[in-house]
Amino acid sequence: MTDTVTAEAGGSVLAARYVARMAVGDILPDPGQAKVVAALARLEQRIASRRLARKTSALGWLFAKREDAIPKVRGLYIHGSVGRGKTMLVDLFYESVAVRKRKRRAHFHEFMADVHARIFQVRADMKQGRVRDGDPIALVAAALYEEAWLLCFDEFHVTDIADAMILGRLFEKLFDLGVVIVATSNVAPQDLYEGGLNRALFLPFIGMIEQHMEVVRIESPTDYRMEKLGGARVWYVPAAHETMADVDREMDKVWHRVAGTDGGAPASLASGGRELRVPRAGGGAARFSFHDLCGVPLGASDYLRLARAYHTLVIDHIPVLDQDTRNEAKRFITLIDELYEKGVKLVASAPAEPEKLYLGTEGAEAFEWARTVSRLHEMRSDDYLARPHGRGDSQASGNTTGLVET
Structure with a gap:
């Protein structure tokens, strides 16, 4: 299993840390986790390539602020039953990825609470004339991007109609800006907000996830x-x-x-x-x-x-x-x-x-x-x-x- 993980992950920092933890008994060999490690390691390397494109030459620096000149990186959506190691694997990824400052790790509920608070504040600022009129969600997305272009979420789920109505517009802006999103969930994307009010309006967001994020199910048999x-x-x-x-x-x-x-x-x-x-x-x-x-x-x-x-x-x-x-x-x-x-x-x-x-x-x-x-x-x-x-x-x-x- 150690050789399999190392080979599939291409010798990444993430894979090396995963193998080291297996060696001391922190992690048991698990083919389902190995599949996710490989996907995370590929993402780790795509992110490293994106950073290299921005930093290795004067021309790269010249175009660093032109988002259309920076290759977009597809994120990762990991789903599966509870207790299969999703959080542990994303923690390892977050610690290993070559992004030092503009990254953020958050529970999804906390992130959405933050988004709602920011939207409320932007609307208040517009009303008071402190901010020019515009799309509050677009302004919040831009602010989030300036703080972190790598977002890692735990327990991605949607049960609230207010969240459901905001997510599509918010994530569309984030993806357009080049934000890379890694998320864990207990359910597959097509099962998000299942049975929710006006779910038909939410369905385009599911398509957006599948377009901008690789979807991987963790098939581990062990809780x-x-x-x-x-x-x-x-x-x-x-x-x-x-x-x-x-x-x-x-x-x-x-x-x-x-x-x-x-x-x-x-x-x-x-x-x-x-x-x-x-x-x-x-x-x-x-x-x-x-x-x-x-x-x-x-x-x-x-x-x-x-x-x-x-x-x-x-x-x-x-x-x-x-x-x-x-x-x-x-x-x-x-x-x-x-x-x-x-x-x-x-x-x-x-x-x-x-x-x-x-x-x-x-x-x-x-x-x-x-x-x-x-x-x-x-x-x-x-x-x-x-x-x-x-x-x-x-x-x-x-x-x-x-x-x-x-």
Whole structure:
């Protein structure tokens, strides 16, 4: 499998990193993933050729700002069932591709929230005379292009009529400008916005995706998220013969199973105009201490941002809480609500089971804790662990900016 990946990918940086992770056991040989690695590596090389066309000669520099002189690069749309490694592969691509500044990695929902906010602001500026009248979507597309000509999206899906009506016009402008888009999705392009209101108006956008993006299905038979957490403890309490140091070692083992043998790296997320520090992130998962999340003034919007960005959260040292730490208890209740609604997997360590972690008897927290206890127990079940990320109980059947490395 190692030789196959290397040969198909033509020795790219992406392929080399993928093979290195297979060598240390972070990634298992998988023909379905190998096919996607090859497609991403070809895209990596097309992007390198585009950059070379702009930079290797004085003539290239002369025409650098003429978009018709710069070869357009077809992006990639990767779809398949949850847990097949789509996010991991796009993360590797994002880290490997020879674009240093004008690139952006974002959850698709966050990107669209940003687009709506920008359109609203442009229209307000037009009304106040600060911007000349024009097409707000075209102006937003131009601004996005100036910030990044490579866009990588996670969980591309369309359920909102407002998004559906904007996407065609927005992406048409982005593609015309030469923006390269890489996206992951659980559904094929032709299944996007299925059953949506006025879907006939959305169909041209699907044709646009197929024209400007290579569509690749990942055919892996294994749900790696379930493989990494299935059968493992996800709530760690010291047994009679254990200490918290023993629990910490077990938590480290689970973390490396989820994030990779290198243990991930520090990261940050943009949340409400400020930076949300992530102590360790890797493999679509993030690791925090309880204090990192609930001992500091974070709110529901911050926890929602985390829930959208990561499919798994690992939380160390949840303490016993009481009336004196009710603010921390309130934040923890809010955190669990957001994680639960988005189907985020939780691995945690604590000195006791959930029902024994809150000793307060006054205020709303005492009543709300019962809901938290119920959710914490459900989040340990196989049914919950099998839920797609981003879809909570009500939908189980079925970076306003992106990640910033530090």
